[in-house]
Amino acid sequence: LHLVENGGGLAQPGGSLKLTCLSPGHTLDAVGWFRQAAGQGREGVACITAHQNEGTNYVDAVKGRFVISRDDSKTMVFLQMNSRKPEDSGIYYCTATDPSYDCSGFWRQGEWDYWGQGAQVIVSS
8 A cells, every 4th residue: 555645835833734645546444644853753643543433533732733534435534734833843644554443552653554655744934
């Protein structure tokens, strides 16, 4: 499964940016987003299950500001980032795994089977 992230770029503090994860020719089951700031480790940001009720989970730092969702065809997963802060800057990676995954431990990198190349996001005035 080849994952591609789109939508990275520059946003001012307090602004919004939307990332898209897709895998050309494939539907996506459970999907997560990680980020890595310069000089730091990779951090789990959000997760969405493949279930019909679309369960989600977020790291505390982004709860209430970021929203993970998918399109009806399940070919794309989005990360809407609102009220951006400078500490949200980094490279954002899309990850995917099988449909049974429940997102309960999504911050564990070893639980993901597929990774994208990453998209850089900069929050700066």
